[in-house]
Amino acid sequence: MIFNSLNRKWRTLALAALLATPLQTTQAQDLTTKYERSGARETVTYAECIDYWKMLVRRFPQLHIREIGPTDAGSPLHLVTLSPDRDFDYASLHRKNRRIILINNGIHPGEPDGIDATMMLARDICLGKKKLPANVTLAIIPLYNIGGSLNRSEFYRVDQNGPAAFGSRGNAQNLDLNRDFIKADSRNARTFHQIYHLTDPDVFVDNHVSNGADYQHIMTLLSTQHGKLGGPMGAWLHDTFEPALYKMMQDKGYDLLPYVNHFGPTPDSGWTAFADGPRYSSGYTTLFHTFGFVPETHMLKPYKQRVEATYALMECFIRFTSENSAKIKALRDATKTAVKTQEKFPLSWEPDTSKPQWYTFKGFEAGYRPSDVSGLPRLFYDRSKPYEKQIRIFNHFEPGNFVTRPDAYVIPQGWWAVIELLQGNHVKMRRLQRDTTIEVETYTIKDFKTVTSPYEKHYLHFGVKTETSKLRITFRKGDWYIPMDQAANRYLVETLEPGGADSFLAWNFFDAILGQKEGYSSYVFEDTAGEFLRSHPEVRKALEARRAGDSTFAKSGSAQLNFVYRQSPWNEPGFMRYPVFRVVK
Incomplete structure (x- = not known):
């Protein structure tokens, strides 16, 4: 019985050994990709x-x-x-x-x-x-x-x-x-x-x-x-x-x-x-x-x-x-x-x-020959003439346009599209639990340029110029307070500072502030503006200085009236005021 049992055991092991190689080969063949099966000529579809x-x-x-x-x-x-x-x-x-x-x-x-x-x-x-x-x-x-x-x-x-x-x-x-x-x-x-x-x-x-x-x-x-x-x-x-x-x-x-x-x-x-x-x-x-x-x-x-x-x-x-x-x-x-404690960011x-x-660049000699399309000279590379030469690559970039890290940013809850992106990038932030008055630095957008053609669904802004001032603003319960003591600080600076090339301002997330919503009827505001200038000589002085230095402005009554409106308490506070506020203690 013992002998027969051992004999059966060895027969089983021998059979397994005989089957092992073809089985492994079959598995390996099953694991070939479409690229391999096609002789490196095809790639997979999404489903494949x-x-x-x-x-x-x-x-x-x-x-x-x-x-x-x-x-x-x-x-x-x-x-x-x-x-x-x-x-x-x-x-x-x-x-x-x-x-x-x-x-x-x-x-x-x-x-x-x-x-x-x-x-x-x-x-x-x-x-x-x-x-x-x-x-x-x-x-x-x-x-x-x-x-x-x-x-x-x-x-x-x-x-x-x-x-x-x-x-x-x-x-x-x-x-x-x-x-x-x-x-x-x-x-x-x-x-x-x-x-x-x-x-x-x-x-x-x-x-x-x-x-x-x-x-x-x-x-x-x-x-x-x-x-x-x-x-x-x-x-x-x-x-x-x-x-x-x-x-x-x-x-x-x-x-x-x-x-x-x-x-x-x-x-x-x-x-x-x-x-x-x-x-x-x-x-x-x-x-x-x-x-x-x-x-x-x-x-x-x-x-x-x-x-x-x-x-x-x-x-x-x-x-x-x-x-x-x-x-x-x-x-x-x-x-x-x-x-987390870095003070300045480019x-x-x-x-x-x-x-x-x-x-060492390994290229092919280039030349020009008549185009079959236009008849004009066209570039071609001659693969029968390979060459090697030393070339320069300029791979050093100097940082500039530095901004100082604030202690925190505050973003009103109405800008939820930006808030959702920050949350998706694991930014640590908290909601204000009550209406809170905070002294903040604010940016006013003084100038910007915009590309003339759409780029990936957007008309990108660039060349943004701002003016900074300090204000005490009352933020509402539910607005977002973002401390700047986290590993995401660089992400926050490059997206929330308006001068960043890929900032959320550049990508049009804040375009609503760039259009004026409130206004005036000129024939009515002319009298109001006159009264305002009489009681605010500093604004009249600024108006006269602008007229003296800008002949086009001096010839435009509407431009001068709008200048006074922008200096007056009736000016729309949200117009051109960047809605991301810096807390600097």
């Missing part, structure tokens, strides 16, 4: 992408997928977590001293390299072909612009070399989502805010494909501008993080180059680096002290080369983040602490052309 991730989650317990919130297309935005110890709670992961890398794919669905590369990378990690270090967790947005992905065609991005068909740049509102992070007109962006603050990533990677000039490099990299990131984090990004990525990619056979931010005929003479404002993904994450990157493969390279380069670069991010975990945490923690950055950096 999510189905693939759900299939991986069913197979591998170290993967988790959840729906976070809505998008403009009606379908939910998903978050995939790949965690070595199967802990998918981000608060717990941070307590365990894990470094979080947040990967965003498909913000422009016509640039799907990251979609396919990330599916394969996660699968290979789960199969043990690639290693995810124990101190790193991957947070993955499989496909961000769902509406653009559903609008699929083989004709978008006419200049791009594959894949066969892909989605459009515009989302379901026809918004470019990589201009929407700060204003959040889309549900996608509002759900992204949830994902970002849930994960609080140490490193953010937003995979793209670049167009523009032709050159030999397969991959270029847009790092958040180190001068804009600022402080020790910015210095370490520039001096350590970026050089390490370049070296790692070189070891993998890729000559990495900074994003080719070039708009002239050819890039041979170099360019000024891209300064990413918070409307862009990496600029937005900078406001909350994350190392942000936008990889940009080159559109003219075969799709296979682009996907493989994206895969390789994500491996480099994982390795560097793991090897430098303690330093990354220390820098972010110190920055989050320092920003609102503008200008390139310093006295500090070029030199890079």
Whole structure:
């Protein structure tokens, strides 16, 4: 009996051994992506992408997928977590001293390299072909612009070399989502805010494909501008993080180059680096002290080369983040602490052309020949004539237009659209429990300019000039008091100070104050204004000075009458008065 039992046991084990190899092969074949099955010619649809991730989650317990919130297309935005110890709670992961890398794919669905590369990378990690270090967790947005992905065609991005068909740049509102992070007109962006603050990533990677000039490099990299990131984090990004990525990619056979931010005929003479404002993904994450990157493969390279380069670069991010975990945490923690008491914040950055950096650029000789369309000279690149040369890139930006941090901001509750954005970005604030009189600094908008064409649903303001005064204002119960002692201070300053290039004023959230609601009938107010000038000689003096210095004003009776109205107690107090008030104790 014992012998027969052992014999049956060994027969069972032998049968299992015989079946093991074909079973594993079948499983591996089942896990191939559409990209692989098509010979690197096709990318997934939105449904195929999510189905693939759900299939991986069913197979591998170290993967988790959840729906976070809505998008403009009606379908939910998903978050995939790949965690070595199967802990998918981000608060717990941070307590365990894990470094979080947040990967965003498909913000422009016509640039799907990251979609396919990330599916394969996660699968290979789960199969043990690639290693995810124990101190790193991957947070993955499989496909961000769902509406653009559903609008699929083989004709978008006419200049791009594959894949066969892909989605459009515009989302379901026809918004470019990589201009929407700060204003959040889309549900996608509002759900992204949830994902970002849930994960609080140490490193953010937003995979793209670049167009523009032709050159030999397969991959270029847009790092958040180190001068804009600022402080020790910015210095370490520039001096350590970026050089390490370049070296790692070189070891993998890729000559990495900074994003080719070039708009002239050819890039041979170099360019000024891209300064990413918070409307862009990496600029937005900078406001909350994350190392942000936008990889940009080159559109003219075969799709296979682009996907493989994206895969390789994500491996480099994982390795560097793991090897430098303690330093990354220390820098972010110190920055989050320092920003709570930082006194001055810049609102503008200008390139310093006295500090070029030199890079080896691998290009193709350019020339001109007659156009088949116009007969006029047209640019072309001759791929039979590759070259290498040293070029200058101006990657140092000097901060300017500094503002002093107030002790707090106060925003009346009527501006709920702004309040909701602050709340979605985890800003700490409280409602006044009773009507309260507070001495505040107020801005009066004295001048501004506006673009003449719409840009992403808005007519952006710029060149804002203000006048500051102090007033005692009675705020109502329910108005919002925002203390400036928090890690979100930089976000608050750059959105609430009217001079910021991506401030909420610039994006038209406060346009109602720029139009006068109250007024007067000229023939009636003429008598009232005359009486007012007789009893207020200082206003008459100001009127006469304005007449003497402005001949156009001196010839306009209506302009002079309005000047008096604006100086009078009948002037509408909310007109041109910026409705975000600064508490300075």
